[in-house]
Amino acid sequence: MSAGTVFGVGLGPGDPDLMSVRADRLLRNARHVAFFRKAGRTGQARKIVNGMIPDGAVEFAMEYPVTTEIPVTDPRYNQALSAFYIDCTAHLKTLTARGEDVVVLCEGDPFFYGSFMHLYERLRGDTRVEIVPAITGMSGAWTATGDPITWGDDVLTVLMGTLPLDVLTARMTGTDALVVMKIGRNFDKVKQALQTTGLYDRAWLVEYAQMPQQTVTRLSEAGDRVTPYFSIILVHGRGRRP
Template sequence: MTGRLYGVGVGPGDPELVTLKAARLIRDADVVAYHSGTEGRSIARTIVADLISPDATEELLIYPVTTGRTEHPLGYYGAIEDFYDESAERLGKHLDAGRTVVVLAEGDPLFYSSYSYLHDRLADRYPCDIVPGVTSVSAASAAVARPISRHEDTFTVLSGTMAVPELARRLADGGGAAIMKLGRTFAGVREALRQAGRLEDAWYVERASTGRERRLPVSEVDADAVPYFSMVLVPGPDLRADAAQRARTVLPEPVVVTNGRLLVVGLGPGPDRWVTPEVTAALAEVDHVVGYGPYLDRVPQRPGLQRHASGNTVEVDRASFALDLARRGMRVAVVSGGDAGVFGMASAVYEAVVANESFAEVTVEVLPGVTAAQAVAARAGAPLGGDYAVLSLSDRLKPWELVEQRLHAIGAGDLVLAIYNPASRSRRDQVARMKLIMLEHRAPETPVVVGKQVGRDGEELIITTLDDLDPETIDMSCLLIVGSSQTRLTAAGGVWTSRSHP
């Protein structure tokens, strides 16, 4: 019979924060294993040194490298993978011999812990139990004695190794946050907090719960003296208390300006290089950005910028919110993917203006962007070189019967067809129905371009024919271009449509 593996959390540093269950298992263990840096000193072992039996076998797992260079042919990650494989093999021999193996983990075994990599390699081969531990986040929160989240508030754990713009964007979304993995990353973390407007609320905690604990405002920290075992905490707002205070406060009527202005901007289909200089300049001037969450994520954060994210099917509500900000004198931009005027937010904004006469004084300015059809066409060659039509296959805002009517008209008119919103999780048959309609008007060998995630990670471009198009491979990340009778393939595989028609 094999032994049993335990991943045991020993807490953030204070021996009195070790749980009773963890203490019992450590005392009874046949083998106690723990990690250390290249110097061979284990913080986890130090925490529970008085609990380890003198009869227990101790396995010190020393990392071959923590930072810096390595001679391993596959670099740092290759060296680390080999280390975990070798460590798992060492512990596996004890387990095969029927011994009980306890692997110590600072904090919690499955929260940013070295144990988790051993767990991946051993838990499916041997009986395994996890003993949770007090995390460093909990210890740091106790150190600053400030609630980090309440009620419906969100709490996010972030890594200091993230790029500054991405970290700032996530911090700007509000809610409580903990930022780990500091040390050399601290200066960038502080800059991200500044850009997100949250520097004044942020606290720094070093070696929480130990005799060397330090805590002070992030703005007062010497960036050159920050150790790895430190954390930044940003308490979240007390949403209910804020709401109650607002309810008790009699606010003056908002000042409504007569020259309010709302920008509606297109961010292009993906990469930053496809955002126009005009849009970049506009976003640098506004105080509020409003949009669908994933699109809003693409707007760089900076000090003073307030972000207002919402879901994908509330376009008019989103537009009304932005218009209301603008009529109160705020500098506001609504963001949209691709071009805001092509199945984007521009139409929703005008719809909201018509529906509410109080928005009539707001000037709406639409700034163009690169469309998905342009991006896919450019990747393929020039399939939009002749007359073409643009159609959305979604029937969320129009009946499918109308979509079919328009497909027949486009087919009869021999227009190239660019298709947006071809399919979703709930719309799985519409591409197949489009294909059948177009085959009534087009030859089976008509070229079809399928662009998936164009300009983004996972980009894929497929050149096929109308007859060979597989509807099951199409989802919302795709844009389709169905050629006309004048669409051709080049010898190199490009797709183009003649500007003239015989």
């Protein structure tokens, strides 16, 4: 095992006040801080912790070689990302081999649809890795609506907007409560699936949950605008209650 430790630190949905005490403590004492971002951007994770990283800490920005430029079904997509994660892992291993600890910033929870998981799979086994769990983005989103997402025996389904239309429709059919993530350019497709399954009029659109620019809108009133990546569509359950 390496002498140093990589900490996958969940930052929660976007508000620094919703970070855990442990996440805050690790970050404020960090000597090395790594985070993902798109080339040319600050990175959402880095924005969340602005002002919290100690002076003198070394920052390592892991810049994605590709995001939405080519389809995820294109073999080049996985090839580019695989090489990227290998390079990032090598850098982290170099630091931990010298006895350094590294805090890797993770939006939401590190083990819930996050990029850190791809590093974790390459690190585990010969590198010390500790996970600091956090509030998920979807929890922050349904809290923003002011209504519980599930009641009693409700079944909650979580879907990615990147799925094909027929898969989205099939998965939505029969569920009690619903979360759809990764909306972005899949907005029209997700709306079509919701209309087909009769869930459209119950759906809410939450953009930038728990961030300063948060908006909460009934999907039927949202218009046809293209939503940002940080958008979640919700359908609340109506299950058993006393």
